[in-house]
Amino acid sequence: MPTPSVSTSSAPASPVPTPSGPASSAPASSAGAEVPRGRARPALATLRSSRAALARWISPLVLLVLWQLASSTGLLSERQLPAPSTVGSTALDLIGDGTLTDAITVSVQRAALGFAVGALAGVGLAVLAGLSRLGENAVDPVMQMLRALPHFGLIPLFILWFGIGESPKVALVALGVAFPLYLNTFAGIRGVDGGLAELARTLRLGRAGLVRHIVLPGALPQALVGLRQSLAAAWLALIVAEQVNADSGLGYMINNAREFLRTDVVVLGLAVYAVLGLLTDAAVRLVERRALTWRKGFPV
Amino acid sequence: MAQGLPGVSAEPDAAGTDAAAGTDTEAGAGTGAYAARVQGLTRRFGDRAVLDGADLTIARGEFVALLGRSGSGKSTLLRALAGLDGGTEGGLDVPATVAVAFQEPRLVPWKRVWANVVLGLDTADPRGAADKALAEVGLAERGGAWPLTLSGGEAQRASLARALVRDPGLLLLDEPFSALDALTRITMHRLVLDLWERHRPGVLLVTHDVDEALLLADRVLVLDGGRIAHESRVGTPRPRHRDHPDLTALRATLLARLGVAPEGTA
Numbered sequence: 001m002p003t004p005s006v007s008t009s010s011a012p013a014s015p016v017p018t019p020s021g022p023a024s025s026a027p028a029s030s031a032g033a034e035v036p037r038g039r040a041r042p043a044l045a046t047l048r049s050s051r052a053a054l055a056r057w058i059s060p061l062v063l064l065v066l067w068q069l070a071s072s073t074g075l076l077s078e079r080q081l082p083a084p085s086t087v088g089s090t091a092l093d094l095i096g097d098g099t100l101t102d103a104i105t106v107s108v109q110r111a112a113l114g115f116a117v118g119a120l121a122g123v124g125l126a127v128l129a130g131l132s133r134l135g136e137n138a139v140d141p142v143m144q145m146l147r148a149l150p151h152f153g154l155i156p157l158f159i160l161w162f163g164i165g166e167s168p169k170v171a172l173v174a175l176g177v178a179f180p181l182y183l184n185t186f187a188g189i190r191g192v193d194g195g196l197a198e199l200a201r202t203l204r205l206g207r208a209g210l211v212r213h214i215v216l217p218g219a220l221p222q223a224l225v226g227l228r229q230s231l232a233a234a235w236l237a238l239i240v241a242e243q244v245n246a247d248s249g250l251g252y253m254i255n256n257a258r259e260f261l262r263t264d265v266v267v268l269g270l271a272v273y274a275v276l277g278l279l280t281d282a283a284v285r286l287v288e289r290r291a292l293t294w295r296k297g298f299p300v
Numbered sequence: 301m302a303q304g305l306p307g308v309s310a311e312p313d314a315a316g317t318d319a320a321a322g323t324d325t326e327a328g329a330g331t332g333a334y335a336a337r338v339q340g341l342t343r344r345f346g347d348r349a350v351l352d353g354a355d356l357t358i359a360r361g362e363f364v365a366l367l368g369r370s371g372s373g374k375s376t377l378l379r380a381l382a383g384l385d386g387g388t389e390g391g392l393d394v395p396a397t398v399a400v401a402f403q404e405p406r407l408v409p410w411k412r413v414w415a416n417v418v419l420g421l422d423t424a425d426p427r428g429a430a431d432k433a434l435a436e437v438g439l440a441e442r443g444g445a446w447p448l449t450l451s452g453g454e455a456q457r458a459s460l461a462r463a464l465v466r467d468p469g470l471l472l473l474d475e476p477f478s479a480l481d482a483l484t485r486i487t488m489h490r491l492v493l494d495l496w497e498r499h500r501p502g503v504l505l506v507t508h509d510v511d512e513a514l515l516l517a518d519r520v521l522v523l524d525g526g527r528i529a530h531e532s533r534v535g536t537p538r539p540r541h542r543d544h545p546d547l548t549a550l551r552a553t554l555l556a557r558l559g560v561a562p563e564g565t566a
């Protein structure tokens with residue numbers, strides 16, 4: 001049974017969230033009717049939603065137990081898929097000798113740097129294109145054309161340009177990050193309620209005030225959707241880049257393990273990628289909950 | 301630059317401001333005898349002149365209601381007075397501070413109610429000013445709420461507070477009560493009269509509701525054929541009752557002017 005908390009947290013995942021336009025221009029009377037008017041959420045609802053959160057852990061845990069059973073009864077060979085317990089103890093070993101932590105540090109640094117560059121470019125260009133016709137004409141056609149290029153097809157070119165050091169990996173991540181952020185932020189800016197823009201004029205907000213109070217906050221929900229997409233793209237780009245060539249990082253650890261037939265290390269590396277992805281996604285959800293409280297009107 | 305923005309029409313942002321500042325001479329709107337003056341105002345959409353040489357003067361502190369059939373150009377006239385329409389020809393003289401309350405409250409959903417009230421207002425104590433204005437419309441408790449949690453009537457009252465906190469010389473109301481239920485509307489009528497008596501802005505109220513116009517206004521105008529085609533003064537002292545004989549007579553005149561047979565004769 002979907003509970004309120006589950007549906008709110010998954011709502012922003014849809015490519016088009018409640019756009020700010022309809023949300024803001026919808027008669028407040030109807031909104032007032034469906035929004036819980038409470039100051040504090042009733043304890044019962046909180047309890048129910050935390051129980052629902054727990055319920056979501058059951059099936060993954062069952063799967064893990066089944067996997068463990070299949071491995072210990074010999075149904076799954078260690079060569080194909082090592083038992084969760086094996087992966088766990090490998091993790092402890094590799095943390096102990098620093099291999100895993102070093103690899104994670106290197107990979108996270110690549111992802112973070114690439115993300116920072118890509119986010120700056122994506123958001124910056126979207127603001128430029130979103131705020132003026134001139135900017136749109138200058139930026140948008142180029143972005144739409146570049147978007148059609150398969151990013152991973154650029155790897156050979158990047159290697160030719162940047163060599164095989166950190167730069168091509170960072171560049172690939174940045175590219176993956178820039179486009180979802182650009183597209184969503186641009187759409188968010190253009191989707192801002194025209195009535196509010198008109199209001200800004202009657203309030204004499206001026207152009208800077210219009211951008212600051214109306215346009216940018218209005219674009220935020222859509223931009224955050226872009227953020228989540230771009231983080232997923234960042235990890236994917238990193239994984240691909242690290243597969244192609246690397247002498248450090250998680251990808252290197254995995255490739256190395258493959259040569260020595262250490263399936264457990266390969267599985268461990270994949271699990272770490274997954275956890276990193278989940279962590280950043282959870283971080284964005286947290287930001288969404290903080291920044292978009294006004295949408296549901298729930299108390300802070 | 302501005303045309304890239306959503307909902308911002310072709311003319312630059314400054315046009316409204318310039319138009320107001322450029323014509324607001326010493327003897328002009330707000331300082332002279334009138335709150336606003338429109339002379340020979342024409343607005344064309346394509347070949348069609350929706351406003352065709354309209355003349356209108358609103359005295360200082362006067363409450364004027366504007367009636368007219370749907371599509372007759374009431375909102376067009378109001379938008380011109382609000383400085384939202386750069387495509388008009390003719391004379392337009394409005395005071396430096398014009399405030400607008402639209403049919404939808406247009407509260408900025410990501411700003412708390414109090415921040416909406418003082419948005420764009422340059423004051424030392426914004427929260428204090430907002431709370432004072434909200435208290436005047438009976439929303440003292442709701443300043444910290446998010447706009448989407450307000451009821452329709454509450455949101456419309458917040459919108460009124462936002463208009464009045466600017467101490468406007470001219471208050472423009474475009475069917476601000478039409479989306480409200482009948483009971484809330486009655487409360488809002490009293491509130492508007494109360495606020496008007498206290499602040500005394502010139503008011504232009506666009507409405508479809510003849511009774512509303514008769515209950516509130518000093519003068520009721522009918523817009524037709526792009527001009528003010530009819531004008532009725534309402535001398536009945538307030539508070540008015542809708543069954544007052546003067547109002548009954550005026551109602552019949554106005555309904556006839558609007559092309560509707562009065563009740564009971566159809």
Ligand SMILES: Nc1ncnc2c1ncn2[C@@H]1O[C@H](COP(=O)(O)OP(=O)(O)OP(=O)(O)O)[C@@H](O)[C@H]1O
Nearest residue numbers: 345346350368369370371372373374375376377508
């Ligand atoms: N931006 C525009 N472009 C083209 N035509 C327009 C535009 N704005 C208004 N019009 C036309 O001008 C006419 C008058 O519109 P306006 O909104 O002023 O009517 P109104 O008297 O306020 O009607 P209502 O009572 O239904 O609100 C309408 O026929 C409308 O279609």
Ligand SMILES: [Mg+2]
Nearest residue numbers: 374375376474
């Ligand atoms: Mg209208």
